Amino acid sequence: MAGLDLLPALIDLVAVLLLALGIKGLSKVSTARSANGLAALAMGLAVLGLLIQQPLSPQAWLWIAIGTAAGGLLGLVTAQRVPMTAMPETVALFNGCGGMASLLVALGVAVYGPDGTPGLVEQISIVISVFVGAITFSGSIVAMGKLQGWIDTPGWTQSSLRHGVNIALAVACLVGALALPGAMAGSPLWLLVVASTLLGIGVTLPIGGADMPVVISLLNSYSGVAAAAAGFVVGSQLLIVAGAMVGAAGLILTQVMCTAMNRSLVSVLFGGALGGAASVGGGGDEAGYTRITSCSAEECALALEAAERVVFVPGYGLAVAQAQHALRELSKLLEAHGVEVSYAIHPVAGRMPGHMNVLLAEADVPYEQLLEMDTINPEFPRTDVVIVLGANDVVNPDAKSDSTSPLYGMPVLEVDQARQVFVVKRSLGAGYAGIKNALFELPQTAMVFGDAKAVLNGLLSELRSMGVGKKAAA
Amino acid sequence: MSALTQALWVLLLGSLLGLELIGKVPPTLHTPLMSGANAISGITVLASLTLIGQANGQVPLLVLGSLSLGFALFNVVGGFLVTDRMLAMFSRKKTRSGGAR
Incomplete structure (x- = not known):
């Protein structure tokens, strides 16, 4: 049966290769479109490889069908309907959903996971997956809301009060994370979920609209990290590679954007809206x-x-x-x-x-x-x-x-x-x-x-x- | 090599690959690239599918898995299609202006 064991592994290897070629091709005008198709193909292959590797009950197939139909159709419709002017918001929305997916997987494993206490590596991966997934989700949704003009920048977020709030939230995350291994499905988990979600909001809300693309790019990088962490949770190397690639590539792209806008990442994340500082210099009127x-x-x-x-x-x-x-x-x-x-x-x-x-x-x-x-x-x-x-x-x-x-x-x-x-x-x-x-x-x-x-x-x-x-x- | 060290090697090499892959990108392609990379990060579908596969008939796990599959697929399908929509405009432009001149 060696051949049968080898096949999924080979499929995974081909998928990783195609993903890498896809990302590379996306950075050239002449190859970008086919590279995008290549990456999509790689994704399909990866899914195929997993499905033939893993025996599934009819019940499992039913739930897969439900999830596929819902997510796939919504994605299809959204991609076709959304106007080109709303592209940054759309990317933010998609990205937030990717983060949510990692979060849900980690929650599932933590609460209903296999019998017995999960090992230390699994616990750490669950913490990272929950933390990064929740921040990616709430941060992306706030970014989308700000770009759409649904959410304003509240005044208090421009004062130093927000640093206090965010530090308190980060400490809450840390407490939840440290207490988690003792009781996987207990209150520390929910503390971590709630605090990470709020932290995502608290960090994104003060950032001005002009800097939002950088934030989306950074959150995109996070969702790669979340995917890699989910890979550790479920033990999928393909997921780890792909997540790591997207995470690292997203970081580079974020850096490129910061350079183009002459902003440092630190000042984007912690400096507040640019408009607040600028009004000293001449007023907006x-x-x-x-x-x-x-x-x-x-x-x-x-x-x-x-x-x-x-x-x-x-x-x-x-x-x-x-x-x-x-x-x-x-x-x-x-x-x-x-x-x-x-x-x-x-x-x-x-x-x-x-x-x-x-x-x-x-x-x-x-x-x-x-x-x-x-x-x-x-x-x-x-x-x-x-x-x-x-x-x-x-x-x-x-x-x-x-x-x-x-x-x-x-x-x-x-x-x-x-x-x-x-x-x-x-x-x-x-x-x-x-x-x-x-x-x-x-x-x-x-x-x-x-x-x-x-x-x-x-x-x-x-x-x-x-x-x-x-x-x-x- | 234990499964963990192996996974960490995979993580390291994947990260290094990601850092190298997009060194020089023309600004034209930043938006499509971000959108494409975002679609790829929806690879979490694999985790969702694994969760469903290992659910052993536990309904809460099946529901959570299905839900996360939906979110991840929304990201993947929407991401790839919207990227293609953007890039299609670039390629269409090339052939058309080439013909006109």
Whole structure:
């Protein structure tokens, strides 16, 4: 029977290999999609390997079918229905559910586990699985709620009180964890569950919306750790490898994002919302601005008509206004008029690194026109018109010149080098980070107030009435 | 080698592999990569299935296992599909603009 024993092990090995290749392939544009399929295939193989290894009663099959139908269908529907703008929230939701799954497995083993007291390794694994699983779940749900705007940042979380609360919760977790081995299914377990859940909330709640992608990425890494811990609980090496890979890869991704936003992980986690510190420097209201020039869509259209090279800087405001398609229309019209059009994508444009690329791809913007910061920055001095759409902090020149600015040191798009800059914005309210933007007061900058979609449609009709793009109706 | 040391080796090597796998990622792919890695972390399905398999007819275990299977599969199915939806836009873009020029 050696062959029969070997088969599941071989399947597991192939699955691990495919998972690794999948993660690797996901980091290249040309291979990303097939790599995703590869990872999904690996997952299917792993499940298959487990199912043939483990004899199952009809009753077990029934419960598997129920869980599969419920989770699978909900996942299917959610993945198809969710708008691209809500991607960060969606990832947070999925991630939270992954954490919940690890938590439930650990609870099951702890409360109803096999006869006799579990060994020390199992106990430790259960503690880790419960702790990390619960934090991942509650933290992800809070992150989702904050991104959706369902949850505000309560005032007390910005004071040092929150450190006290969180330390108390962490101590409660520790007490629960230490007391757990004595009574697996007793009150220490529930203390650990409740305290970890609250700790997840307490740690995530004070963090400002701008830093939320970093938090989601970190929680994603945690859910890998939770999966690895669950692997120790049920004794599955495949689970340990996959969990460890995702945990480590998630950590790297978190680090990459922090670098792009010029924030250290420590200040994200313990520094509170960026807006709180920033209000010292100028206030979030219009009062801070003195030399603002505003102009109409018509003037902006005239400038566009005369330009040879135009760069759009899209931000989250563009996505909120669902204006990607109007923007694509506008750039098609300008291209037909012989204008060179490109898009400057800041690494953290949107709500998550790479989010803006997804949103523009959805609107059929050619991939080659999306230029990354390092490519586009040297091009700004020879750019006639820059239109900033719903982006703010990523074009703030203070990040380069004003060492007192909270943004100082963050790499920004140097749009102030262009001949003319139009900033499309609803009002002079502060950006996501709550910081005054010196760009708005520069002599070459004009503000076009209004909703991004309305302004773009206004520009479209102005340009059309000027006869732009008529002859080359490609 | 005991089962534990073996498992710890697996943990160590898996972590090292994860650290190496994504050294350079273009920012374009950060969101899909996060979403894809997130789907993979739903590998907890294996733990859920094991729990159900070893339940020995204990209903609470079956229910917990089934529930966690549901959560994990929601993560896996949703995660992979949504990642594919994002990446499909990139690849579609390439072929189309290639044809137009």
